Amino acid sequence: MSRDTVTRRLAHAPFGHRPTTLLVRVRRYRCTGCGRVWRQDTAKAAPPRAKVSRGGLRWALEGIVIDHLAVARVAVGLGVSWSAANNAVLAEGKRVLIDDPARFDGVKVIGVDEHVWRHTRLGDKYVTVIIDLTPARDKTGPARLLDMVEGRSKAVFKQWLAGRPKAWRDGVEVVAMDGFTGFKSAAAEELPGAVPVMDPFHVVRLAGDALDRCWQRVQQQLHEHRGRSGDPLYAARRTLHTGEGLLTDKQRARLQALFTDEDHVEVEATWGVYQRAIAAYREPDKRKGKQMMQAVIDSVAACSAPLASGAEQAVPRRAGP
Numbered sequence: 058m059s060r061d062t063v064t065r066r067l068a069h070a071p072f073g074h075r076p077t078t079l080l081v082r083v084r085r086y087r088c089t090g091c092g093r094v095w096r097q098d099t100a101k102a103a104p105p106r107a108k109v110s111r112g113g114l115r116w117a118l119e120g121i122v123i124d125h126l127a128v129a130r131v132a133v134g135l136g137v138s139w140s141a142a143n144n145a146v147l148a149e150g151k152r153v154l155i156d157d158p159a160r161f162d163g164v165k166v167i168g169v170d171e172h173v174w175r176h177t178r179l180g181d182k183y184v185t186v187i188i189d190l191t192p193a194r195d196k197t198g199p200a201r202l203l204d205m206v207e208g209r210s211k212a213v214f215k216q217w218l219a220g221r222p223k224a225w226r227d228g229v230e231v232v233a234m235d236g237f238t239g240f241k242s243a244a245a246e247e248l249p250g251a252v253p254v255m256d257p258f259h260v261v262r263l264a265g266d267a268l269d270r271c272w273q274r275v276q277q278q279l280h281e282h283r284g285r286s287g288d289p290l291y292a293a294r295r296t297l298h299t300g301e302g303l304l305t306d307k308q309r310a311r312l313q314a315l316f317t318d319e320d321h322v323e324v325e326a327t328w329g330v331y332q333r334a335i336a337a338y339r340e341p342d343k344r345k346g347k348q349m350m351q352a353v354i355d356s357v358a359a360c361s362a363p364l365a366s367g368a369e370q371a372v373p374r375r376a377g378p
Contacts, residue, residue: 060094067102068109068135070116076136079110108137109145118153119148121126161225162205166190168200168233169240171209183209187217192235211239218247235259257338257350264331264353268297271327279320289315290324297324300339301332331355 062082069077084097103110109117113135120126120134123167132142143281154160168188175182185206192198206217218226226248233254241253276283278299284291293315298307304312333353340346 060085063096065103067107067113067166068137068141069113071134071136074134076134078136104148108141109135114145114149117142117324118149119144133153155204161221164203164225165193165228166230166231167203169214169244170235171237172205181208183207185209185217187214190231192285195230200330204284207238209239211243214240215243215247217252218243229301236263243258257334258351259347260354261334261338264327264334265298268324268327269294270329272297272324275324289318290321297328297331300335 062084063081064083067079070081071077079102079247081099083099085094086097087094101111112126117131117135118242120131121128126134127140129377130144131146132139132291135142135147166189168190169184170186170188172184172186173342174184185208187203187206189201189203204217206213222291226251229248231242232240232251232255233256234244236255236259241336244251272290272294273284274289279290280288284294286292293311296311299308308360312328315321316328330353334350335344337349337353
């Protein structure tokens with residue numbers, strides 16, 4: 058039989074800029090035989106013991122994911138404390154994303170990269186981010202986040218891959234990554250059948266790093282000391298990293314004088330590779346840019362240049378910024 062009613066207060070999606078509170082009347086019942094008392098089921102309105110309604114949770118998730126609102130702003134919109142809003146968002150995100158058993162289905166292409174999420178002296182400031190790039194490759198939708206693991210190392214990525222079923226790992230065809238050797242080694246050990254892919258941006262960065270190592274080595278061989286203000290290579294270090302199409306007349310004259318010296322032939326050759334990589338990256342025609350970048354990688358991988366160690370298995374997945 059019906060005993061009485063109680064009122065449940067739930068923070069709801071704000072009306073305009075004003076927080077909204079739902080007052081839900083919950084009927085209570087009592088068994089006349091055993092005396093047991095229970096409440097009416099309100100799971101459709103809000104999770105058990107929750108302070109935020111399902112409509113409020115949806116508004117909070119859309120605000121954080123789509124509108125990039127801070128948790129503090131979401132808490133103000135809902136009219137609850139920061140901890141209440143944060144706990145509700147984390148619980149709903151875990152239910153919708155992490156606890157979804159089908160979120161790894163159909164993954165053929167993954168991307169891995171590090172992200173700085175902590176800007177303090179204490180604790181690991183990096184997280185390893187794993188993304189499903191299959192929809193982007195197949196042009197069926199945007200890429201989606203698979204997981205974020207604290208730390209950045211070969212062991213972190215390898216442990217995450219080892220935790221996936223073998224059938225899933227065998228189905229991964231491509232792994233996109235930057236030039237970090239830890240990610241490449243982990244992928245080679247856990248995903249031996251997958252093709253490693255490097256973004257054109259990181260190919261250009263590898264070429265720039267190789268250029269720096271080259272002029273520093275030549276500088277040490279010629280002068281037996283690190284670069285000083287009067288040394289030609291040290292004076293041209295910034296000019297070397299400027300795209301050929303952006304050089305001023307003064308910079309062109311400086312490079313021409315630098316490359317006239319036969320002692321700088323190695324620097325000139327490495328600079329040429331760097332400029333070809335920049336030209337491929339900036340090519341507006343994506344198909345042509347990919348072919349140009351592949352030609353750069355193939356030419357470098359065929360020799361013993363410093364860039365070869367990082368680019369020998371890099372296949373650009375797009376061209377252009």
